[in-house]
Amino acid sequence: MEITASLVKELRERSGAGMMECKKALAENGGDIEAAMEALRKSGLAKADKKAGRVAAEGRIAMAAEGGKAVLVEVNSETDFVAKDGNFIAFADAVAKAALASGAADVEALKAVSLGDATVEEARALLVAKIGENIQVRRMVRVAGGHTVGAYVHGGKIGVLVEIKGGNEELARGIAMHVAAMNPPYMTPAHVPAEFLAKEKEIELAKMSEKDKNKPADILEKIISGKIAKIVNENTLTGQPYVMDTSITVEQALKAGGAEMVSMVRLAVGEGIEKVVEDYVAEVAKAMKV
Structure with missing residues (x-):
């Protein structure tokens, strides 16, 4: 069967492979486009496995x-x-x-x-x-989940999904943008682990002066509680100043919109992957000595 330009073009559009690869696959499979497509897939898998x-x-x-x-x-x-x-x-x-x-x-x-x-x-x-x-x-x-969803992607590098009960899409998207910008570790105070609170309390006590440590137990507890409450606000979505209106917190924005948080998730490209740092100067210097 003649391998026509239109046949090569069709295979390129279907497979995304290069022109020469398509032409070769068609030639090796007698112009059968389906067989050529399968051959390209197998070839692609083999190359993908190597990389x-x-x-x-x-x-x-x-x-x-x-x-x-x-x-x-x-x-x-x-x-x-x-x-x-x-x-x-x-x-x-x-x-x-x-x-x-x-x-x-x-x-x-x-x-x-x-x-x-x-x-x-x-x-x-x-x-x-x-x-x-x-x-x-x-x-x-x-x-x-059947609730109001806010979805936001920033520059293709950070993506956020927010689900709220009540409210509207504008509010949900605004909160998704907040999560993208501020990356709060926890959604609400209820989601903050007890171990985190215990560690922060230990740190705050260590930072206090001896004079403050010697204050009556009830006063000392109020001081520590106030510091921990501030830390919780800084580390929770609902406690942070809302990026769309910093005069209010996210919790206040939710209440004003008749909504409450259900879930949030944030993905950033490559997080958790150990990147290889290339030392090109050393690499070139090494090559010159060979």
Whole structure:
């Protein structure tokens, strides 16, 4: 069968692979586009496996939301340069939409979800083959509790989902923006661990002067309680000054909007991944001695 330009073009559009790779795959499979597509997928998986051990700590947080449901997906690459590539961004956005539509429970389930003519995992492997970097779909979080949802992604690097009972989408989005900016460790005072409070109390006592330590027990307890209350406010979403109006706290903003917090989740690209720091000067110096 003749390998026409239109056939190569169709395979390129379906697979995302390079022109020469598509032409070769078609030639090796007698012009059968389906067989060529399968061959490219297998080739992509093989190349992806070779790169799987390389650290991928850059990337993008992609978001999809509709009808009170929302998802965030973290897709990682090795370099920030690739994270800004149009093909990579399109892939991340498509994965987020597929995650929302499919209802996949976790990343493993998401890998098997259809993404056009391929699964998410097959599309990832083809993108690895095309771009030449290790690419991983690392994390996925979902909100679908039937309450008001606020979703916000900042620069593709930080993503937040907030769920509130009552209120409206504007308030929920505002609080999501607050979480993105301030990164509160805990949602409300009730979520602050007892161990954290005990450690902070120990630290505050150690910082006090001997004069203050010798004050009556009830007065000392009030002083410490006041300090701990301030620390709790600083470390909880509801206790922090609201970034959209710093004259009030997030808790006050919620009350004014007739709402209360249900859940929050914040993802930042690469958090928890140990990045490899390259010493290019030493690397060049070493190469010159060889």
